Amino acid sequence: MKTADPAIQVRGVGVDFGGVRALNGVTFSVEAGRTCGVIGPNGAGKTTLFDVVTGLRRPTAGSVLLHGSDVTATGALGRSRLGVRRTFQRPQVFGRLTVLDNVLAALEWHGGGGGLAGDLLALPARGRRERRRRERALEALDRCGLADLAGAHAADLPIGRRRMVELARAIVDEPSVLLLDEPTSGLDADQSARFAAVVAGLDTTVLLVEHDVGFVMDACERVIVLDLGEVIAEGTPAGIREDPAVRAAYLG
Ligand SMILES: Nc1ncnc2c1ncn2[C@@H]1O[C@H](COP(=O)(O)OP(=O)(O)OP(=O)(O)O)[C@@H](O)[C@H]1O
Numbered sequence: 001m002k003t004a005d006p007a008i009q010v011r012g013v014g015v016d017f018g019g020v021r022a023l024n025g026v027t028f029s030v031e032a033g034r035t036c037g038v039i040g041p042n043g044a045g046k047t048t049l050f051d052v053v054t055g056l057r058r059p060t061a062g063s064v065l066l067h068g069s070d071v072t073a074t075g076a077l078g079r080s081r082l083g084v085r086r087t088f089q090r091p092q093v094f095g096r097l098t099v100l101d102n103v104l105a106a107l108e109w110h111g112g113g114g115g116l117a118g119d120l121l122a123l124p125a126r127g128r129r130e131r132r133r134r135e136r137a138l139e140a141l142d143r144c145g146l147a148d149l150a151g152a153h154a155a156d157l158p159i160g161r162r163r164m165v166e167l168a169r170a171i172v173d174e175p176s177v178l179l180l181d182e183p184t185s186g187l188d189a190d191q192s193a194r195f196a197a198v199v200a201g202l203d204t205t206v207l208l209v210e211h212d213v214g215f216v217m218d219a220c221e222r223v224i225v226l227d228l229g230e231v232i233a234e235g236t237p238a239g240i241r242e243d244p245a246v247r248a249a250y251l252g
């Protein structure tokens with residue numbers, strides 16, 4: 001029996017920024033449905049790796065496959081159509097929109113249909129689709145502990161809440177691959193626990209950059225360690241904790 005392709009395959013990826021080699025020969029894969037942590041010191045290349053997997057940055061070398069298809073030449077929009085979602089190290093929300101509208105915007109592709117004519121004619125099918133969209137958005141807000149804030153402007157929220165808005169937006173459309181870049185920075189303990197619970201409840205492949213080692217140990221089945229753009233260790237959280245190369249990279 002043929003085993004299913006991994007959800008994410010990164011093969012020999014390199015990224016050069018002028019003289020800086022941000023990534024060099026990075027190779028790993030993540031099985032579908034698993035949560036894989038990416039740890040490493042500041043400047044190790046973690047965010048650059050996320051940019052390569054999500055299609056924001058073309059690698060200088062190597063390739064990226066999602067669910068077995070080579071997407072190296074596919075841009076960020078094309079990959080998001082394949083179900084790739086992410087959150088950013090500095091949360092990116094639409095500050096002038098309400099929390100609900102931030103999440104609805106992530107569902108826009110499924111749109112009401114019918115355009116202006118649809119508005120004028122108030123087509124019943126369009127109304128049903130619109131109601132369904134709102135239900136889904138509200139359900140995502142509820143999961144992320146934001147039900148009471150649906151009408152608040154995203155710009156008015158503290159960073160922890162903005163992170164949760166980003167998460168709601170990332171999960172509302174049932175992503176196939178979800179990348180989270182330092183999601184717990186700025187969250188209090190309750191928010192971190194909620195974030196972990198939401199992620200644990202997803203039937204999705206997750207790649208997670210995180211400095212909170214406890215969070216990584218709890219959330220991830222596997223961990224990859226980057227240092228100076230290279231994978232220096234890979235394994236279970238417990239194995240990684242004992243790895244001499246990892247200790248050296250972190251402790252100098
Ligand atoms: N746009 C860019 N132009 C030039 N150099 C860059 C650019 N983005 C990142 N770098 C460099 O690439 C290397 C990797 O950066 P990256 O942001 O991927 O690291 P990181 O592991 O996410 O770090 P942190 O933990 O601080 O978020 C660093 O040396 C950084 O200075």
Ligand SMILES: [Mg+2]
Pocket residue numbers: 046047048089
């Ligand atoms: Mg980073």
